[in-house]
Amino acid sequence: MDGCQLSTAILYKTAWLDAMGGLNSIQHYGHFQTGLLIAVLDSPVTLLSNIQFSVYRCEVKRVQYTTDVMGLLTDPGTERSQLPALLERHHRPLCVTLYIIGLVWFLALAHNSLNHGTYFSENALLPGLVEGDFHSDSLMLQYLQSLTEEAEKYPAGMPYAWLVGQFTQLGLDTFTHNFTLHYPMGKEKSFSGQNVYGILRAGRGSSTEAIVVAAPYRPPSSFLQTTAPSIALMLAMAQFFSKQVYWAKDIIFLVTEHEQLGTEAWLGAYHHGCSGGPVLDHGGIQGRAGAIQAAINLELHSARVSHLDVKVEGLNGQLPNLDLVNLIHRLCQRENVPHTFKNRIDHPRPESWGGWLQQLETLLSMVASQATGVPTGNHGLFHRYGVAAVTVEGSEWNSVLGRRVGIQQLGRVLEGVCRSLNNLLERFHQSFFFYLLPSTTRYISIGVYMPPFALLAGGLLVKALALWFSTSCAADIQTNASTSTSSTVRKVDYSVMGSIPVVVTTHVVSAGLAATPPLLSRLGLVVALSTEDSVFFGLLGAAMTLLFLPHFMARCTDIGGVSWEVVKTVAVLELAVLVFAGAVYNFSLALIITLTFTPIALMASPSHSRLGRLAKSLLVLSVHPLSLLMFSVLLDTVINFPGSAPLKLLWRAYMAIKRALMYSVADALIYSNWVFDAACVCLLPVWLLLWQVVHCHP
Structure with missing residues (x-):
């Protein structure tokens, strides 16, 4: 032998x-x-x-x-060939195990034993190195009284002349900035606004760097809480800062109109940006300072507040450098000012069960707000320009914290922040930009929260591999059988090319749907519908029409001969790429998509019985992007209005859903918020592929 x-x-x-x-x-x-x-x-x-x-x-x-x-x-290939068989046999319990372990691990991150205490990476900040000298609390009250009297003359406008006069009297380089919004929905009206800002030139520098202290102006007719104390404190700080000689950076005092719209327009004009496209005309600015290093947005609703709440979430989930957040909390602690995150004061015993629950609530609250992609304050629009910025909000509604904080303490906190920022020799870069906060003194970095997320989404990759091995084996068996017999049984297409028609169709339809809201709003005018109703019912009708896409594809293409396992492999792989790529930009949004879509994506498959197909169809419908929006808004309504009657609660939720959908479209057009476009262009095609899988022939 x-x-x-x-x-x-x-x-x-x-x-x-x-x-x-x-x-x-x-x-x-x-x-x-x-x-x-x-x-x-x-x-x-x-x-x-x-x-x-x-x-x-x-x-x-x-x-x-x-x-x-x-x-x-x-x-040598024997042992390797056993892996596909093992994976195909045991991938279901493996996927479930990975999902459960990842979920439990992530929830456990709120405990102090699994997260870390905050610290400063940028030593140049030197927080609290010197004593605060701010004593202009009486001057701040004078500014507040004068501004309140002036605001009564302009119930729906902004006292431009008064603000320009105050900045000029303080010796600042004072300018105004005009902008125009061409609203793209409905009748396409135009709205104009004006910002006022003053620049305190650095006495020891060459105007190459700058710090921004901003505050939005809200007229008496606004349904939001007043910000007049913020502007009054800003003017008092400008008067105090103008007498100091140690400034190495320019300080820009900015008062914006129309909330975030004014801030977006001013930033676009200052940096020559084009984020708003043809919708927002930024206009031009006459005065300019150095490159902006950091920004503090003030939202004080009273001259005496109970605490300061620090807001960090920015546009599309971007976050400021963690050193800036730690700086404000450290200075508040030094000046004996109660400070919170998500309006929650730190638990006295964080290691206890109650401490873990409170930190978990704070963590989940940050996840929910960051996932929307909507800034929690005007500071969130600075992040896209590489500027670290936070919003400091002060209100007196929380009586649990007891005593109120005086103006002098607030001024010294702001003074300390500006003096620490004045010490910076370069931009914030040493600390984290990707993190989650369970409290004011603890943080969860990207290196800590990504492993549990990888387990949560890892089941998608395991399922994709199992499906790929299964289809490869089935294709080989079919090929061998076809060469040995002359059977007339219809062959199944296991190639990736066979799934291209349905994949391309779902993506083209979804991309087209993302561009329809302006058209829907104009069509609504024909039947006398409001913009909110036009967009809501138009998108709802389009979503219901797409439910018949599998039947349309079966008639117009040869999709019936394509293996549903190949289509599901494409859907699962696309979902995995979407969540893993999104996790490094807006982790919270990727986390919510993973938590909701992964179980449905794993179980989606054709069914022989009508009852089984109906049950799976309902499960897939529950994670439709519109369904997720409705569930989240309904949950938020229940939390904010716990004592409402059921019918009234449903009506509130219905109105909130229409507004939320309308705001997401407007934010996409004006501020380049990615949530609506990502839901249409990225998430909806995956959902349509899963819907196609459920309605395939088993």
Whole structure:
């Protein structure tokens, strides 16, 4: 047997085995036990290529080759070939286990044993190194009284002349900035606004760097809380800062109109940006300072507040450098000012069960707000320009914290922040930009929260591999069967090319849907519908129409011959790419998508029974992007209005859903918020593919 090659194969559960021709290449063979055939071959061909047979099930368990009669050498590919079989057999419990472990691990991150205490990475900040000198609390009250009297003359406008006059009297370089919004929805009206800002030039620098202290102006007719104390404190700080000689950076005092719209317009004009496109005309600015290093947005609703709440979430989930957040909390602690995050003061015993629950609530609250992509304050618009910024909000509604904070303490906190920022030699870069906050003194960095997220989403990759191995094996069996028989059974297309029509169709339709809101708003004018109703009912009607896409594809294409496993493989892989890529930009949004979509994506499959298909269809419908919006808004309504009657609660939720959808469209057009576009262009195609899988022929 020198020079021969030995091949062994196990054939089991066969109906019958029929040798159709002479086995010339087989020199020796033996039949050991039931279904075991060992043959010695002259050439390195497999046993299956020399024997034609019809089987109900055939599985090649092991193949061995040797060139020596003294022994059998194991094929190196044997152990590797067992992995697909193991993965196909055990991938379901593995996916469930990964999901559960990842979820429990992430929830446990709120405990102090799994997160870290905050610290400063930028030593140049030197927080609290010197004593505060601010004593202009009486001056701040004078400014507040004067501004309140002036605001009564402009119930729906902004006292531009008064603000310009105050900045000019303080010796600041004072300018105004005009902007115009061409609203793209409905009748396409135009709205104009004006910002006022003053620049305190650095006495010890060359105006190459700047710090921004901003505050939005809210007229008496606004339904939001007043920000007049913020502007009054800003003017008092400007008067105090103008007398100091240690400033190495310009300080810009900015008062914006129309909330975030004014801030977006001013930033676009200052940086020559084009984020608003043709919708927002930024206009031009006359005065300019240095490159903005950091920004503090003030939202004080009273001259005496109970605490300061620090807001960090920015546009599209961007966050400021963690050093800036820690700086404000540290200075508040130094000045004995109660400070919170998400309006929650730190638990006195964070290691206890109650402490973990409170930190978990704070963590989930940050996840919910960051996932929307909507800034929690005007500071969130600075982040896209590489400027670290936060909003400091002060209100007196929380009586649990007891005493109120005086103006002098607030001024010294702001003074300390500006003096620390004045010490910076370069932009914030050493600390984290990706983190989650369970409290004011603890943080969860990207290196801590990504492993549990990887487990949560890892099941998608496992499922995709299992489906790929399954379709590859099925394709090989179908090919072997077709060469041995002349069966007229319709073949199944297991190639990726066969799924291209349905994949391309879902993406094209979804991309087109993302561009329809302006058209829907104009069509609504024909039937006397408001913009909110036009967009809501238009998108709802489009979503319901897309439910019939599988039937349309079955009639117009040969999608019925394509394997549903291949379509699901594409959907699962696309979902995995979406969440893993999104996790490094807006982690909270990627987390929510992973938590909701992963279980549905794993179980989505055709069903032989009508009841099973109906149940799976309802489960897939529950994670439709519109369904997720409705569920989240309904939950938020229940939390904010716990005592409302059921019918009134549903009506509130219905109105809130329409407004939320309208705001997401407007934010996408004006501020380049990605949530609506991502839901239409990225998430909806995945959902449509899963819907196609459920309605495929099993």
